[in-house]
Amino acid sequence: MxxxxxxxxxxxxxxxxxxxxxxxxxxxxxxxxxxxxxxxxxxxxxxxxxxxxxxxxxxxxxxxxxxxxxxxxxxxxxxxxxxxxxxxxxxxxxxxxxPDPLLASAQVDRLLDAGARPGQPVTMVAAGSNDPLAMRDLLRARDLLAGAWGGPVSLATLAGQGLRPADVVRPGDAISPYLLADGFFASRARRESLGAAVVADVIGPxxxxxxxxxxxxxxxxxxxxxx
Missing domain, CATH: 3.40.50.1400 (Rossmann fold)
Structure with missing residues (x-):
């Protein structure tokens, strides 16, 4: 058979x-x-x-x-x-x-690759969502990044709930895009992070x-x- x-x-x-x-x-x-x-x-x-x-x-x-x-x-x-x-x-x-600690560690690598100083204040810029559970996840991702980075991390979103980069980014901040790949939101994150000292790359591959x-x-x- x-x-x-x-x-x-x-x-x-x-x-x-x-x-x-x-x-x-x-x-x-x-x-x-x-x-x-x-x-x-x-x-x-x-x-x-x-x-x-x-x-x-x-x-x-x-x-x-x-x-x-x-x-x-x-x-x-x-x-x-x-x-x-x-x-x-x-x-x-x-x-x-x-959110996951491995993503936070990858973000740290991208920040260091871009020239950010360890412990430098960071604004994490995410696409954002109107789903309340998404904001919960983003706040957790922010906290994971702060722990991995060893310095203060603020959260900004480009859409949906949350504050926009213009309201959050401070002069001298490093920007960590919480984005997997280049595209519409990555371009906006770079464009709207005025005053930042360093803008890291997206997390990527x-x-x-x-x-x-x-x-x-x-x-x-x-x-x-x-x-």
């Missing part, structure tokens, strides 16, 4: 998506690096503005674990991503990447982000085996 071999579970990541090609490439780089460590096939997908779209990927593919490349809770995490899951139960959705994706995917795989 012929034995059918089930295909390996696939890693799917889902980023927001941007019209900036370089920003979308960050998701691809992170996904390929994590997949190589996990030994899994993988696909990077996007909520909008770039293909392949997440909804199409999870509807058409094999058994998958999904790691959102999103830094906090918000409408996409709580509504769009779960709504697109197929009824088969073959796709398991994880939680957003942030940092090795610690790869570590985090591998951790999240491994936990989802283990949960599937024990379910």
């Amino acid at each position: 012929r034995t059918l071999v089930r295909p390996a579970t696939r890693l799917v990541t889902v980023a927001h998506g941007t019209r900036h090609a370089a920003g979308n490439e960050v998701a691809v780089q992170l996904t390929l690096a994590a997949a190589a460590r996990l030994g899994l096939p993988a696909t990077a997908s996007y909520v909008e503005l770039c293909s392949p779209l997440y909804a199409d990927v999870v509807a058409s593919g094999p058994s998958s674990v999904v790691v959102p490349l999103l830094l906090s809770t918000g409408y996409h995490v709580r509504h769009d991503l779960p709504a697109a899951l197929p009824d088969s139960g073959d796709v398991v959705l994880g939680r957003p990447l942030g 940092h090795p610690l982000v790869v570590d985090l994706i591998v951790q999240r995917a491994t936990a989802l795989l283990q949960a599937r085996r024990t379910a």
Whole structure:
């Protein structure tokens, strides 16, 4: 009798998506690096503005674990991503990447790379959301960055709840964009951080982000085996 071999579970990541090609490439780089460590096939997908779209990927593919490349809770995490899951139960959705100490450590590296002085006052600039749970996550991310940085960190948001960079950034601050990739919000963060002494790069395809994706995917795989 012929034995059918089930295909390996696939890693799917889902980023927001941007019209900036370089920003979308960050998701691809992170996904390929994590997949190589996990030994899994993988696909990077996007909520909008770039293909392949997440909804199409999870509807058409094999058994998958999904790691959102999103830094906090918000409408996409709580509504769009779960709504697109197929009824088969073959796709398991994880939680957003942030807040997490690994992201804070990656932000510290970006600050130091940009020339910020250890302990220098920092403003963390996030995209923002109207979801109250997103603000909870952002405040936690701010506190994690303050602990990793060893100095004061303030929070500014570019949309939704919270204060804007113009209301928060002080002369001499270092700016830490709490953004995974270049795009609309990254450009705004740089443009609206007037008076800052240093503006760090976005988190990008940092090795610690790869570590985090591998951790999240491994936990989802283990949960599937024990379910």
